[in-house]
Amino acid sequence: MSEAVLRLAGLEKRYNPGRPNEVKVLEGADLSVAPGEVVALVAPSGAGKSTLLHIAGLLDTPDGGTVEIAGHDMTGAGDRARTATRRGAVGFVYQFHHLLPEFSAAENVILPQLAHGVSAGAAADRAAALLASVGMTARAGHRPAELSGGEQQRVAFCRAVANGPQLLLADEPTGNLDPTTSDTVFDALMGLVRETGMAALIATHNPALAARMDRIVRLEGGRLVAG
Numbered sequence: 001m002s003e004a005v006l007r008l009a010g011l012e013k014r015y016n017p018g019r020p021n022e023v024k025v026l027e028g029a030d031l032s033v034a035p036g037e038v039v040a041l042v043a044p045s046g047a048g049k050s051t052l053l054h055i056a057g058l059l060d061t062p063d064g065g066t067v068e069i070a071g072h073d074m075t076g077a078g079d080r081a082r083t084a085t086r087r088g089a090v091g092f093v094y095q096f097h098h099l100l101p102e103f104s105a106a107e108n109v110i111l112p113q114l115a116h117g118v119s120a121g122a123a124a125d126r127a128a129a130l131l132a133s134v135g136m137t138a139r140a141g142h143r144p145a146e147l148s149g150g151e152q153q154r155v156a157f158c159r160a161v162a163n164g165p166q167l168l169l170a171d172e173p174t175g176n177l178d179p180t181t182s183d184t185v186f187d188a189l190m191g192l193v194r195e196t197g198m199a200a201l202i203a204t205h206n207p208a209l210a211a212r213m214d215r216i217v218r219l220e221g222g223r224l225v226a227g
């Protein structure tokens with residue numbers, strides 16, 4: 001059996017603990033995602049998808065349970081180790097894209113590679129290939145403010161996978177794309193997953209998209225159940 005890229009066990013998370021406005025979000029959530037597997041995370045708004053993705057991506061810590069990424073148990077790891085694992089092994093596509101406004105689409109995909117030690121030429125080639133795979137070649141020189149929300153989302157996807165992460169986490173990655181563009185981005189994502197053996201956990205409200213993934217898990221009552 002191949003080692004899971006992401007393993008979450010017994011995750012607990014509550015906000016405002018012990019206060020009248022306490023919210024129990026995760027109550028024993030378990031999930032394993034294998035290399036090359038794309039898992040859809042489906043739940044109503046407010047159920048805790050973003051919370052779960054942030055914990056899985058080491059942007060937040062659970063109150064209980066364990067998070068293992070690429071075989072490394074991150075429970076109790078210090079900030080430095082968490083940051084190193086996040087930068088080295090995890091790609092994140094957020095609902096809001098957080099692209100760097102003063103740089104072009106291509107530069108937004110090139111910069112994280114340079115920070116990772118990739119040469120300028122190789123980084124530019126990879127950025128061009130990734131942007132082409134999501135139909136963004138003609139917009140590669142545009143800054144984020146000159147791009148539509150859907151175009152920014154496509155750039156954000158290219159940036160997230162630029163360094164070949166073992167784990168891709170995405171929060172509604174095709175939420176503001178029209179159906180045709182959504183299919184293009186999804187096809188590019190599936191192609192990359194199959195090619196690289198990356199594992200992906202993708203929150204979506206779109207049932208048709210969820211149905212195209214390898215497996216669906218639902219977040220219900222703070223736990224993950226097969227969909």
Ligand code: ADP
Pocket residue numbers: 015016023025043044045046047048049050051052
């Ligand atoms: P989803 O992504 O499924 O919409 P979230 O993970 O964003 O859900 O939120 C889960 C629940 O936790 C919601 O009820 C939300 O209001 C609450 N919540 C999220 N973040 C905080 C916070 N920082 N403080 C208090 N409550 C929060």
